[in-house]
Amino acid sequence: MIETKAKIDKIEFSGFEFYLLRDDLLGEFNGNKARKLAYLLQADLSKFNKIVSFGSSQSNAMYSISVFAKLKGLEFEYVMSHLSSNLATNPVGNFKFALENGMKIFVEENRREFALSLCDEKTLFIEEGVAQPQAEFGFIKQARDIEEFARQNLLKFDIFLPSGTGTSAAYLAKHTKFDVFTTPCVGDETFLKEQIQNLDPLSKVKILPPSKKYHFGDLKLELFKIWHELKEQSGVEFDLIYDPVGFLTLLKNFDKFKNPLLYIHQGGLIGNISQLQRYKYKFKDEIV
Numbered sequence: 001m002i003e004t005k006a007k008i009d010k011i012e013f014s015g016f017e018f019y020l021l022r023d024d025l026l027g028e029f030n031g032n033k034a035r036k037l038a039y040l041l042q043a044d045l046s047k048f049n050k051i052v053s054f055g056s057s058q059s060n061a062m063y064s065i066s067v068f069a070k071l072k073g074l075e076f077e078y079v080m081s082h083l084s085s086n087l088a089t090n091p092v093g094n095f096k097f098a099l100e101n102g103m104k105i106f107v108e109e110n111r112r113e114f115a116l117s118l119c120d121e122k123t124l125f126i127e128e129g130v131a132q133p134q135a136e137f138g139f140i141k142q143a144r145d146i147e148e149f150a151r152q153n154l155l156k157f158d159i160f161l162p163s164g165t166g167t168s169a170a171y172l173a174k175h176t177k178f179d180v181f182t183t184p185c186v187g188d189e190t191f192l193k194e195q196i197q198n199l200d201p202l203s204k205v206k207i208l209p210p211s212k213k214y215h216f217g218d219l220k221l222e223l224f225k226i227w228h229e230l231k232e233q234s235g236v237e238f239d240l241i242y243d244p245v246g247f248l249t250l251l252k253n254f255d256k257f258k259n260p261l262l263y264i265h266q267g268g269l270i271g272n273i274s275q276l277q278r279y280k281y282k283f284k285d286e287i288v
């Protein structure tokens with residue numbers, strides 16, 4: 001599935017043109033979580049019988065690991081700190097599909113600690129957001145795909161992708177000759193810089209300040225609007241959490257790029273189902 005060559009489209013939005021790496025089209029298992037799990041996908045996991053991980057109740061990583069576990073015939077146990085009664089009674093989005101893939105959940109305040117307590121020698125433990133060294137492997141292939149496209153089309157790129165843990169930006173930047181720019185969607189620039197340096201002490205990733213400070217998963221009308229506008233103008237559906245922050249940042253920083261821009265679509269569309277529901281509930285009259 002990840003062996004298929006990534007597709008790159010040309011898109012126009014708000015009067016500027018950019019290229020788009022369609023990692024959202026890699027398969028059922030897609031986006032940057034597929035890149036992060038590519039190493040484990042081809043690894044011999046026969047000594048394991050289950051996967052344990054932890055994070056939020058609507059995480060894209062959680063869903064992707066559930067697909068991965070099912071594919072590998074492994075049990076999947078996942079620890080979250082909170083589960084709203086609403087989501088528990090009406091599962092939706094990533095949570096719903098992860099449950100359908102056989103995920104077993106635990107709700108515990110100290111989620112990482114509790115997750116570790118579920119592990120034995122036959123357990124494959126995966127960090128929140130798959131932010132760990134094994135994730136690097138998949139980005140070598142991503143960098144190669146991008147550079148091959150650039151060579152064939154006589155292009156040089158500046159690359160942009162919005163960050164959570166910074167794992168995708170750090171490992172892509174490590175393996176491509178092009179400049180990689182990102183912006184934090186979780187925490188601030190200092191926090192993101194630290195996270196990236198933990199993964200690659202010499203990282204060349206350039207961090208752009210977000211147009212405004214947002215909390216992760218914030219429901220803001222301007223975020224919804226740019227997401228909607230993008231879909232109308234480009235015909236492509238983007239993620240509703242990271243990408244709106246990414247595009248607002250891009251629009252403010254267009255002068256920073258010296259080369260044609262390549263934006264990385266990192267998937268996450270299943271997560272849109274629940275985020276869209278939250279938007280419609282909060283802004284009943286403003287959005288249709």
Ligand SMILES: *Cc1c(COP(=O)(O)O)cnc(C)c1O
Nearest residue numbers: 060163164165166167168242268
């Ligand atoms: C997980 C995810 C991110 C964040 O990736 P990091 O490697 O943690 O920075 C960004 N966009 C989407 C759509 C994601 O699912």
